[in-house]
Amino acid sequence: MKISCDKATKICDKQQYKEASLWEKAQLNLHLFLCKKCGLYSKQNVVLTKCYNKYKNVENRNTKCLSKEDKNQLENKLKAKL
Amino acid sequence: MSYSNKHTLDPTNWIKLHSDYLYNYTISRINNHDVAKDIIQDTFFAALKGKDNFKGNASERTWLISILKRKIIDYYRKINSAKGKAEVRMNFYSDGEREGEWIEELVPSTWNAEVEKDIENEELSKAIEKCLGLLPEKYAIVFRMKTIQQFETEEICNELAITSSNLWVIIHRARTQLRKCLEDSWFKN
Numbered sequence: 001m002k003i004s005c006d007k008a009t010k011i012c013d014k015q016q017y018k019e020a021s022l023w024e025k026a027q028l029n030l031h032l033f034l035c036k037k038c039g040l041y042s043k044q045n046v047v048l049t050k051c052y053n054k055y056k057n058v059e060n061r062n063t064k065c066l067s068k069e070d071k072n073q074l075e076n077k078l079k080a081k082l
Numbered sequence: 083m084s085y086s087n088k089h090t091l092d093p094t095n096w097i098k099l100h101s102d103y104l105y106n107y108t109i110s111r112i113n114n115h116d117v118a119k120d121i122i123q124d125t126f127f128a129a130l131k132g133k134d135n136f137k138g139n140a141s142e143r144t145w146l147i148s149i150l151k152r153k154i155i156d157y158y159r160k161i162n163s164a165k166g167k168a169e170v171r172m173n174f175y176s177d178g179e180r181e182g183e184w185i186e187e188l189v190p191s192t193w194n195a196e197v198e199k200d201i202e203n204e205e206l207s208k209a210i211e212k213c214l215g216l217l218p219e220k221y222a223i224v225f226r227m228k229t230i231q232q233f234e235t236e237e238i239c240n241e242l243a244i245t246s247s248n249l250w251v252i253i254h255r256a257r258t259q260l261r262k263c264l265e266d267s268w269f270k271n
Binding site: 003004005006007009010013014016017019037040041044045047048050051052054055056058059060064065066070071074075077078079081082 | 106115122174201229261
């Protein structure tokens with residue numbers, strides 16, 4: 001039942017996506033009960049997940065695309081091979 | 083299913099009809115404009131070379147995407163096997179008596195009390211962008227696909243030809259390194 005800090009934080013990371021198994025969650029909770037360092041990691045991880053979600057919205061606003069120039073270049077290279 | 087209406091290929095219209103779609107597909111997985119451009123170019127060239135293998139059962143776009151998918155796997159394999167310089171900084175002892183324990187300097191520190199307000203700060207996005215840029219590419223790609231693009235685990239595993247346990251190790255390393263980077267540049271007391 002006892003796991004290392006490395007393993008505990010790995011489960012904690014997995015749980016940020018709600019994908020840790022029941023057994024993993026039980027192991028994590030026991031570890032967090034005993035380990036302050038990982039307890040802090042776990043608390044901060046929730047904050048980080050919120051930050052990444054926020055970042056996702058910002059990034060998805062800046063859509064990237066091929067410029068006209070990029071397309072012309074591609075077009076010419078492809079034509080040369082036709 | 084109709085047997086008389088087989089799909090056909092028309093390479094002269096590929097760029098016009100499909101380049102945006104292929105680009106979007108690629109950039110949502112590999113967040114680098116130049117790399118995405120190269121991969122698309124390779125895809126069109128490979129398609130041209132293999133156009134006699136096109137049976138007409140799938141649409142032109144579906145067929146091009148199937149080639150693109152293989153190109154993305156090839157690219158991921160290439161950076162994944164480039165060993166050496168591209169490792170993340172480990173947060174835990176990897177062997178010896180203390181294996182799996184936190185390395186002292188990397189133990190999480192307490193953050194300033196304003197953290198919840200910080201989340202709304204636009205500048206934080208820049209700090210995240212910067213820290214993401216410091217991750218080795220093979221970790222950044224998986225982290226982005228899972229966290230920013232929110233792909234299903236199974237889909238990422240299929241598209242990059244990795245196992246799910248592989249994926250969680252990568253996510254773990256990416257998140258511990260990002261945590262440390264953001265702590266140092268943003269959240270520290």
